[in-house]
Amino acid sequence: MRVTLERSELLKSLTHVHRVVERRNTIPILSNVLVRTDAGALKLKATDLDLEAQETVPAMVERPGATTVPAHMFYDIVRKLPEGSQVGLETSSDGATLAITSGRSRFSLQMLPESDFPDITVGELSHRFTLKASSLKTLIERTQFAISNEEIRYYLNGIFLHTVEGPGGRRFRAVATDGHRLARADVPAPDGAAGMPGIIVPRKTVGEIQRLLENPDLDVGVELSDAKIRFTVGDVVLTSKLIDGTFPDYGRVIPQGNDKELRADRAEFAEAVDRVSTISSERGRAVKLTLTAGKMVLTVVNPDSGSATEELVVEYDAEPLDIGFNARYLLDITAQLTGETAVFRLADPGSPTLIQDVGDGDTLYVLMPMRV
Known part of the structure; x- marks a missing residue:
């Protein structure tokens, strides 16, 4: 096999393909990427037996052929070659190594035969x-x-x-x-x-x-x-x-009868949760929300370091409620909301809470409370 192609095109494809390959493999061929000529192009393929990625790159094919080389090593070499350069790939006559050349740089990688490379049998896709x-x-x-x-x-x-x-x-x-x-x-x-x-x-x-x-x-x-x-x-x-x-x-598990509605400014709420959770420990990341008419108090208590509270003005007119949540889970969910106002539909301290953007029927989140 002898081919020449643009470094940028080869790097782009290797970036997509090499990520599939696990760093540690007990089966040597799974550490390799398959390199095969294909009608004026180069086809790259990698697999971990559960996931397979392949991409075709434009190339000037002087001599067709196929082989496999270590994926991460191949990627690192191409990544470090100069931008705008041409890359030549050529297999040795004894079928043992692949030469990678670019300008004054030359590398030689050990090969494993193409015939050893596994193929995910797809079968009928209905x-x-x-x-x-x-x-x-x-x-x-x-x-x-x-x-x-x-x-x-x-x-x-x-x-x-x-x-x-x-x-x-x-x-x-x-x-x-x-x-x-x-x-x-x-x-x-x-x-x-x-x-x-x-x-x-x-x-x-x-x-x-x-x-x-x-x-x-x-x-x-x-x-x-x-x-x-x-x-x-x-x-x-x-x-x-x-x-x-x-x-x-x-x-x-999606609650249907949660009758207590809380509306809060999404950004303000997320920032408040982030601030008070600073004091929490990794083991106990609970933040307690104390809800009364028009007001929310966020509280975090860490027996080893202290406590934190913050008060927010919110829309809430149901009966008072104390409920706890994992602070990280609250931040994960609010990060996905896109509107300015987050809507929480609650029932009691032990029941799941429904969280959505105002008027968004396409996305919803359910969060289980924590004991606080």
């Missing part, structure tokens, strides 16, 4: 549709923070995507929860999504697709079955296994 990058980005950003890190309940380690019927027609919905908080976001369902199975997209895949959604006007191709999903974003194709599990019936 549903295909196109979604605006801005819509997919909205779904991910508004729910990603609530993905669980718990290994036992592995089925919570991703975002649940499915379609539902709403008052304004069919909706494409994303849900994530870790058992302490729940995030739900909707966008209009694209043509072709009707009847799709409910699927759980793993956390790593969610993070990788989010990084590719830089251009909000781009169309994202989505193909899926009940076991796999494939995203096509420009020249990048991301194929992933789905989490094999059943997402819980999240509708049961």
